[in-house]
Amino acid sequence: MAATTKLDYAKPPPPLKDELDIVIPTIRNLEFLEMWRPFFEPYHLIIVQDGDPTKTIKVPDGFDYDLYNRNDIKKLLGPRASCISFKDSACRCFGYMVSKKKYIFTIDDDCFVAKDPSGKAINALEQHIKNLLCPSTPFFFNTLYDPFADGADFVRGYPFSLRDGVPTAVSHGLWLNIPDYDAPTQLVKPLERNQRYVDAVLTIPKGTLFPMCGMNLAFDRELIGPAMYFGLMGDGQPIGRYDDMWAGWCIKVICDHLGLGVKTGLPYIWHSKASNPFVNLRKEYKGIFWQEEIIPFFQSVSLPKDCTSVQKCYIELSKQVKEKLSKVDPYFDKLASAMVTWIEAWEEINPPTSASSKLSNGTAK
Amino acid sequence: MSQAPIKDNEVDIVIGALRSDLSSFFNEWRAYFSRFHLIIVKDPDLKEELKIPDGFNLNVYTKNDIDRIVGSTSISFSGYSCRYFGFLVSKKKYIISIDDDCHPAKDNKGNFVDAVAQHIENLTTPATPFFFNTLYDPYRDGADFVRGYPFSLRNGVNCALSCGLWLNLADLDAPTQALKPSERNNRYVDAVLTVPTAALLPVSGINIAFDREAVGPALFPALRLAEEGKVRWETIEDIWSGMCVKVICDHLGLGVKTGLPYVWRTDRGDAVESLKKEWEGVKLMEEVVPFLQSTMLPVTAATAEDCVVEMAKTVKQQLGSSNPVFGHAADSMLEWVRIWKTMVSRPS
Numbered sequence: 274m275a276a277t278t279k280l281d282y283a284k285p286p287p288p289l290k291d292e293l294d295i296v297i298p299t300i301r302n303l304e305f306l307e308m309w310r311p312f313f314e315p316y317h318l319i320i321v322q323d324g325d326p327t328k329t330i331k332v333p334d335g336f337d338y339d340l341y342n343r344n345d346i347k348k349l350l351g352p353r354a355s356c357i358s359f360k361d362s363a364c365r366c367f368g369y370m371v372s373k374k375k376y377i378f379t380i381d382d383d384c385f386v387a388k389d390p391s392g393k394a395i396n397a398l399e400q401h402i403k404n405l406l407c408p409s410t411p412f413f414f415n416t417l418y419d420p421f422a423d424g425a426d427f428v429r430g431y432p433f434s435l436r437d438g439v440p441t442a443v444s445h446g447l448w449l450n451i452p453d454y455d456a457p458t459q460l461v462k463p464l465e466r467n468q469r470y471v472d473a474v475l476t477i478p479k480g481t482l483f484p485m486c487g488m489n490l491a492f493d494r495e496l497i498g499p500a501m502y503f504g505l506m507g508d509g510q511p512i513g514r515y516d517d518m519w520a521g522w523c524i525k526v527i528c529d530h531l532g533l534g535v536k537t538g539l540p541y542i543w544h545s546k547a548s549n550p551f552v553n554l555r556k557e558y559k560g561i562f563w564q565e566e567i568i569p570f571f572q573s574v575s576l577p578k579d580c581t582s583v584q585k586c587y588i589e590l591s592k593q594v595k596e597k598l599s600k601v602d603p604y605f606d607k608l609a610s611a612m613v614t615w616i617e618a619w620e621e622i623n624p625p626t627s628a629s630s631k632l633s634n635g636t637a638k
Numbered sequence: 639m640s641q642a643p644i645k646d647n648e649v650d651i652v653i654g655a656l657r658s659d660l661s662s663f664f665n666e667w668r669a670y671f672s673r674f675h676l677i678i679v680k681d682p683d684l685k686e687e688l689k690i691p692d693g694f695n696l697n698v699y700t701k702n703d704i705d706r707i708v709g710s711t712s713i714s715f716s717g718y719s720c721r722y723f724g725f726l727v728s729k730k731k732y733i734i735s736i737d738d739d740c741h742p743a744k745d746n747k748g749n750f751v752d753a754v755a756q757h758i759e760n761l762t763t764p765a766t767p768f769f770f771n772t773l774y775d776p777y778r779d780g781a782d783f784v785r786g787y788p789f790s791l792r793n794g795v796n797c798a799l800s801c802g803l804w805l806n807l808a809d810l811d812a813p814t815q816a817l818k819p820s821e822r823n824n825r826y827v828d829a830v831l832t833v834p835t836a837a838l839l840p841v842s843g844i845n846i847a848f849d850r851e852a853v854g855p856a857l858f859p860a861l862r863l864a865e866e867g868k869v870r871w872e873t874i875e876d877i878w879s880g881m882c883v884k885v886i887c888d889h890l891g892l893g894v895k896t897g898l899p900y901v902w903r904t905d906r907g908d909a910v911e912s913l914k915k916e917w918e919g920v921k922l923m924e925e926v927v928p929f930l931q932s933t934m935l936p937v938t939a940a941t942a943e944d945c946v947v948e949m950a951k952t953v954k955q956q957l958g959s960s961n962p963v964f965g966h967a968a969d970s971m972l973e974w975v976r977i978w979k980t981m982v983s984r985p986s
Contacts, residue, residue: 390746412931413837413838413839413840413927414833414837414838414839414896415839416801416803416809416839416840416842416896417803417808417823418827422825424821424822424823424824424825425823425825426808426810426814426818426821427810427811427814428808428809428810428811428840428842429809429810429811429814429840429842429870429871429877430811430840430841430842430874430877430880430881430923431811431840431923432923432924432927433920433923433924434924435927445772447772447773452773452781452782452784453772453784453785454782454783454784454785455783455784455785455786455787458782458783458785462782465780465782466780467773467780467781468780469778469780469781469828469829470828471774471827471828471829472825472826472827472828473825473827473829477770477834478833478834478836478837479837480834480836480837481769481770481834481835481836481837482769482770483769483770483771483772484769484770484771484772484784484785484786484787485786486772486784486785486786514785515786517786518785518786521786537770537772557785561789564786564788565788565789565790568769568788568791
């Protein structure tokens with residue numbers, strides 16, 4: 274047996290090593306993984322290859338992964354593959370569906386390791402795990418941000434009965450360098466870089482919506498997975514760059530309904546690539562107008578009490594989308610159907626175990 | 639544009655003096671205070687003469703002034719509540735108020751923070767309560783609204799309240815501080831953010847600023863603990879007032895910001911000692927929060943005064959029977975509006 278040093282004994286195993294999958298959509302290459310190797314290597318990767326399935330994506334050596342291209346998606350889902358976007362990073366949600374793990378971390382292939390103000394490399398995955406494993410506090414705002422962080426706590430006046438918090442379903446990280454701006458803002462401020470390191474994690478209050486960016490995101494798949502559908506984007510669709518936004522609005526109303534928490538803030542990653550604002554504008558153009566109708570819709574969504582599982586909430590949401598947003602554009606009619614297809618595909622790929630079916634045996638419809 | 643132009647003659651800095659020797663306090667804050675008019679209100683229970691260094695444009699009010707100007711009232715201006723008298727007599731648009739045991743803090747780069755300038759910037763730039771911006775305050779240098787933020791909401795609304803934070807001795811309650819006696823806040827979080835509509839928060843009075851024209855009457859000394867004391871661990875009046883202000887701001891479509899600026903707060907008092915008194919406040923919060931979360935103000939309440947009157951009625955109806963302290967608070971809120979209206983209508 275190889276000699277082990279004291280250091281080996283002292284080092285704890287990577288947290289959630291066998292309970293977390295890293296989902297990466299890619300169309301180019303995965304060279305960015307080299308920089309992440311010290312933090313990602315212990316974990317299983319799910320690579321979702323978008324675009325031309327005949328192209329070979331080289332995965333750096335030493336990583337344990339599964340790679341799915343468009344042909345794999347069609348094979349696994351059959352006709353239901355229609356709900357998975359093509360030629361758009363929205364296809365990543367296929368990775369969420371086929372994962373067998375409790376937690377998912379997803380990251381874009383142009384996101385690198387950032388440094389904190391002391392110059393130390395940030396292990397974004399570790400921070401996301403911390404965020405997911407400790408409670409959220411959506412019912413009352415703590416002015417010192419995450420009360421469970423080192424050196425922080427609940428402030429004077431924070432009710433004790435709310436200090437246990439609720440389980441955290443989503444951890445939304447941020448980006449240094451190229452900020453996640455929409456096309457008009459990029460056009461007006463092409464040189465703006467995010468240089469502000471805000472040392473906080475906070476829970477987004479119940480009832481408040483936010484723009485969820487999929488570049489640096491982690492979630493508890495068991496708590497919210499089925500609601501993380503990234504919609505119909507890209508090839509053949511009238512809209513792009515709203516995949517994560519759509520998922521974010523859906524998960525937030527469902528988390529609010531089910532009493533789950535959504536956090537935002539740390540960790541930061543370094544976003545290196547500024548996409549072409551003119552290309553972006555063409556993709557986002559309709560979304561900029563549509564969101565003016567979409568937001569009031571989500572702000573006023575009410576889910577009935579008997580929606581006690583994520584799937585039930587999501588199906589109910591799809592009905593309301595069909596009912597109320599179809600008049601904005603026929604696209605929403607298609608999207609609502611795709612939301613149902615997604616849930617059907619999810620349930621087929623992830624058949625409920627006898628234990629979980631007992632749990633979801635809530636109020637009868 | 640990093641800062642809105644500071645309108646010196648629109649600002650009053652109100653300091654409640656719970657200690658007599660304010661020399662070091664004012665000398666430390668001189669660089670940030672000296673261009674503005676100051677209102678110093680002496681705690682009516684403080685016997686010693688106030689010691690304030692020269693070089694400031696200020697008015698000092700003592701117990702005699704309070705009695706003379708306000709006349710007979712059930713409102714107590716004792717202890718931390720003395721500052722509300724300063725809010726009452728001010729004629730300015732913006733008020734900034736900092737506890738007398740706070741010092742200028744240093745940011746992450748080691749530079750002293752101009753808390754006054756930051757509060758003014760917070761109040762003079764829009765707030766965004768209807769949708770959360772993940773890059774925090776979109777009006778700060780180097781930041782903006784992120785992708786997915788609706789364009790129709792990017793004008794924001796007026797900011798009525800700016801809640802600052804504290805390094806070193808954070809505003810924790812007595813049980814928490816007693817449990818962690820050596821815990822100090824060393825984390826400088828470089829953010830200002832709008833607290834979303836319908837989200838309640840504990841508003842600490844230690845380091846705040848507000849638009850007096852918009853919400854002045856909604857900051858009131860109403861909820862007094864039976865054994866209220868001279869350390870923040872033994873008070874709840876600011877938390878109560880602040881939560882009411884948030885409900886009122888939500889109703890009137892005004893914004894509340896939290897985050898920068900930080901002040902550095904001195905170690906003072908004994909959390910364990912205060913713990914014996916402050917349990918009352920902790921228990922009251924359990925009733926206050928569900929009540930405030932479900933309070934609806936009528937559409938007809940269009941001003942801060944109207945809102946306070948409506949809230950006082952509901953407080954009396956719904957909380958008054960559970961604890962006399964709420965009934966008294968409701969009465970104080972109505973009395974406060976009466977005094978406020980009298981002051982406002984007085985010729986300067």
